Amino acid sequence: MRQSYLELYEGGEGEIVEKKSRFLATIRPVKSEAEAAAVLEETRKKYWDANHNCTAYSIGVRNERVRCSDDGEPGGTAGRPMLDVLLGEQVHNVCAVVTRYFGGTLLGTGGLVRAYSRAVQEGLADCVILDKKPGQEILVTCDYNGIGKIQYTAGQMGVHTLDTSYTDIVTSRILVPEEQTDLFMKKVTEATNGRAVMELLGTPYFAEKDREILLFEE
Incomplete structure (x- = not known):
């Protein structure tokens, strides 16, 4: 028997500020890796002067295709925490890009993990998610x-x-x-x-x- 699942229907945005660093979340529905790449490219063009555009996405009802990228942040401090939020919320067919403008103060490993996670949570709160x-x-x-x-x-x-x-x-x-x-x-x-x-x-x-x-x- 087929299973119910949560799917992103309408995207949203979110923003947090941590020690003067701005973290801007862009959340969009995607059905393919090509669509996820297009979301990243569009975000990079919009925030062309940002320090980082980190990504995470989950495609398919069983998370058949998942990817994440730290985009220059210390390994495991951005993309993976972002992906963990998407998987934890059990939202499918979703791409998250978090743009960071560095505020001059280092946040440390734990601070980065918390900031990128919170940014995705803020973005998801602005989205429409359907229970299909x-x-x-x-x-x-x-x-x-x-x-x-x-x-x-x-x-x-x-x-x-x-x-x-x-x-x-x-x-x-x-x-x-x-x-x-x-x-x-x-x-x-x-x-x-x-x-x-x-x-x-x-x-x-x-x-x-x-x-x-x-x-x-x-």
């Missing part, structure tokens, strides 16, 4: 006597009716979490005495944003 869940889109066809029972069943189970069409019959597109599909179909069959006809239309991932259901074909 596997679902099944089902077309339910019934007569007018059965639609109320179907709607009641959907409401009781907390599944989403995407739309309903009323002609000589009633058809509803219903989005059911994958793990609830068998139970939903069983309850609809029982409620309508087997008169409802159900057809699988697709198996999208779905997420809720601002009370709107978003569908994703993957």
Whole structure:
């Protein structure tokens, strides 16, 4: 069975200041290493006069491709801590670039690790992250006597009716979490005495944003 996962949907920015050094986080959604490279290049052009542009990204629902770079900072003080934040938050398909403007005071190894980590956390706080869940889109066809029972069943189970069409019959597109599909179909069959006809239309991932259901074909 497919698993739910968190994915970056809309990017954001964050900034912290540590002993006069500025750390600017740029967080963007990416689906490939080429897209991650483009985010880094765009950030470098924007902050062309910065001392460092350190990166970390995680691509794929199982973190199939992860990379990080210290970009001249002492080894293990920037890219890896940034990546650890992304992996710890379990956000997928995300690229983080933290730009540093040196403030004249050395932060030491621990100070750098904390600063780069905090910058990524600040950036993520400005992002939109979706909880994407596997679902099944089902077309339910019934007569007018059965639609109320179907709607009641959907409401009781907390599944989403995407739309309903009323002609000589009633058809509803219903989005059911994958793990609830068998139970939903069983309850609809029982409620309508087997008169409802159900057809699988697709198996999208779905997420809720601002009370709107978003569908994703993957």
